[in-house]
Amino acid sequence: MTTLRCIAIDDEPFALEIIADDIRKIPFLELVGQFSSPLDALNVLKQERIDLLFLDIQMPTLTGIQFLRSLSQPPMVILTTAYEQYALEGYDLNVVDYLLKPIRFERLLRAANKAYELFTLRQPATQAPELDVAPAVVTSPEPEPTSDTQERTFFFIFSEYREIRIFHDDVLYVEGLKDYVKIFTTHQPRPYLSRLTLKTITPKLPDDRFCRVHKSFIVALDKISSFQKTKLFIGKQEIPVGSSYVEAFERRYREE
Numbered sequence: 001m002t003t004l005r006c007i008a009i010d011d012e013p014f015a016l017e018i019i020a021d022d023i024r025k026i027p028f029l030e031l032v033g034q035f036s037s038p039l040d041a042l043n044v045l046k047q048e049r050i051d052l053l054f055l056d057i058q059m060p061t062l063t064g065i066q067f068l069r070s071l072s073q074p075p076m077v078i079l080t081t082a083y084e085q086y087a088l089e090g091y092d093l094n095v096v097d098y099l100l101k102p103i104r105f106e107r108l109l110r111a112a113n114k115a116y117e118l119f120t121l122r123q124p125a126t127q128a129p130e131l132d133v134a135p136a137v138v139t140s141p142e143p144e145p146t147s148d149t150q151e152r153t154f155f156f157i158f159s160e161y162r163e164i165r166i167f168h169d170d171v172l173y174v175e176g177l178k179d180y181v182k183i184f185t186t187h188q189p190r191p192y193l194s195r196l197t198l199k200t201i202t203p204k205l206p207d208d209r210f211c212r213v214h215k216s217f218i219v220a221l222d223k224i225s226s227f228q229k230t231k232l233f234i235g236k237q238e239i240p241v242g243s244s245y246v247e248a249f250e251r252r253y254r255e256e
Contacts (some may be wrong), residue, residue, distance in 0.1 A: 001028050004112075004119055008034045009061040009067075010080065015101065015223050019054055019080065022108050028116055038067035050075045052096075052115050057081040059175050068093055071088035075178060076118060094158050094195055114179075119184065121193055155196040155204040157183065168209060170235050173219040174201060184237075213249045214242040227253055 010016040013036065020034045032048060035230055036040040038061065044050065053075050057064040064081075066075055081099040096118060097111035154167045170185040176198035182191035182200075194201075199216060206219060212218050215234065219237050225233045229246065232239050232253075241249055 002053040002116075002120070003028055003051055003247075004116060005030050005032050006054060006075075007032050007041055007050055007230075008054040009036075009038055009059075009064070010034075010054075010056040011036050012056070015056070019103060019108070022103070022105050023054070023112075025105070026109060029112055038062050038064065042064065045071070045075070045093065050239060051119060052112075053077045055079055058083065065093070068095075076115050117177075118193070121177065121180070122166050122190075136212050141241060153206070156206075157192060157201075159194045161193045168194065168206060169222075171205070171210075172223050172237075173217060173239060174198065174205070176216045176218075184240065211249055211252045213245050214240050216224045216240075221252060 006023060008019050008023060010015060010019065016034055016036060019033055019056060019090060020137055023029050023031045023085065026255045031054070032050060033041065034180065035042050035044075038055075038059065041053075045053075049226060055064040055077055055080055057181070062070075064079060068077060074122065077095045079095050080101060080103065081098065082101040082250065084100055096115045099111055141229050150191075152169060154165050156163055156165055158164070166183060166185065170187060172184040172186060173192070175182045175184070179195060180193055181196045181198060181201050182193055184191045198212070198216070202212070202218065208222060210218050211221055219234065219239060226231075227241075230243075232241055
């Protein structure tokens with residue numbers, strides 16, 4: 001099993017000891033260090049591989065939110081706080097989860113499992129499907145507008161702590177995974193991962209170009225290579241077609 005290397009930061013000694021003890025109980029977490037100040041943790045974050053940060057929000061001198069915003073390449077973050085209203089700000093920073101104090105162990109375990117799942121999804125083993133035609137060649141995930149791209153439509157997502165622009169005609173398909181979606185494109189070897197659901201990303205995708213084919217998949221109609229009753233192919237990638245979606249999909253597919 002992959003182990004996530006993590007640190008905990010909290011200015012309250014008692015709260016820090018409790019969360020550190022609970023972290024040690026979880027087999028796939030390795031507690032590298034515990035700190036009472038964000039500044040004390042900086043060297044570890046810079047010099048070692050840290051996968052997950054348990055970060056208290058309310059601290060003197062520098063709040064957890066301020067500290068997180070200061071990191072150019074932060075690890076995954078689980079926020080801890082005694083005040084629910086402060087936790088909501090963390091979602092703007094795409095944190096994995098937040099824990100409301102006093103923290104129950106089962107709640108911490110659920111957050112840790114979410115981080116582990118997200119870490120696994122981010123690993124480079126997942127590749128974009130091979131296309132029968134050459135994919136569009138670009139030098140950056142976020143190309144600068146040119147005379148060719150100005151007419152292209154696009155949407156924005158928040159991924160890896162950045163706002164990313166994705167052109168609609170680059171999208172191959174979208175896969176939903178609980179609280180996240182994976183967006184596969186023609187120019188990225190890995191999918192974009194964003195804290196969205198299929199329901200919330202659907203309005204970003206034009207109806208005339210995309211179709212829901214399964215409870216977990218939305219596909220770009222013009223990228224489909226072939227179709228067989230219960231499955232379709234985008235390049236060599238097989239995608240299931242759900243029984244409740246097949247009739248509407250067939251109608252849309254034949255219109256294309």
